[in-house]
Amino acid sequence: MTGEHPAAGGPAGPPLGRAGVDRAAHRRADSRWLAEAWERAKVLVVDTAAGGRALAGPAAERPGLLLLDAAQVGPHDPRARLFLGVEPDGTPVFAVDAPLPPSGTAPRVSLRESGHLLSDRDAGLLTTAVALANWHARHRYSPVTGQPTEIAEAGWSRVEPDGGQLWPRTDPAMIVLVHDGVAGPDGRCLLGRNAAWPEHRDGRRFSCLAGYVEPGESAEAAVLREVGEEVGLPVRHIAYAGSQSWPFPGSLMLGFLAVADPDAPLRLDPTEIAQARWFSRREVAGVLAGDRLDVGDGRRLVLPPPSSIALFLVDRWLAGAG
16 A cells, blocks of 8 residues: 645645544434434535545635535435534534536536645545545445444434444555655655556656555554565664554555665565655755656656645655654
């Protein structure tokens, strides 16, 4: 598994690690309050069948999510209303997983493409809505009995026929930018290309190394193991840098920086990594500025997308962190 850009806040924090709404968890089991709140709520319609897209307001440099009045939301099962929280002014916010209504000129946005451009409030709302909706889609049946489950607690649990409950879970995964510990433009970082990624038209995407945290394993131990498995390098000075949800379908990405010896031989696991190489700060900064850097076969280097924690880690390293 391989996974913000300075324009989205840069090294301050991962782009999808932001929020601006009180989740008001104490309201999730209060059916009377939820019914009343729906009548005055703002509703985010998110279409997970279309990659978790939502409507934004009129096209602008920084799009804002278009939230509807409850009366504008089409027919749906009231049990499928996902309560996201309460705005600072007291307005309740819900989400509904459904096809997007006719939008006229309103653009359709997704976390992958536009998450880094959204405000803290909108990034938190859309990330939560997509993560919850994806979890529900994967847990329609009990993993123990195979019986169908139903949504409960305003979208924050599912109930089995015998009363057993399931709660949303995320899968912890680590992602690490390995670098040589050298300051200045000649310092280098190691980026890899996942064997499963398709080619771009004339480019080839490289990113940080990443992988799921296994049972009984710490995140730091996963960094050591995954880097060793994927490229054959021992790492040291593992430093935590931040985290964010990546709800595709349901991961929590724990970001790290770590140091390795660039002179040590790379031993790639071909089932995971098709290509890996060291890049200097000068090269990476140039690519972010629009330069073309050849990575073989006439292909140019493509860096991770702005909404990913991978580019946030790259930005941290470019700024001298680690």
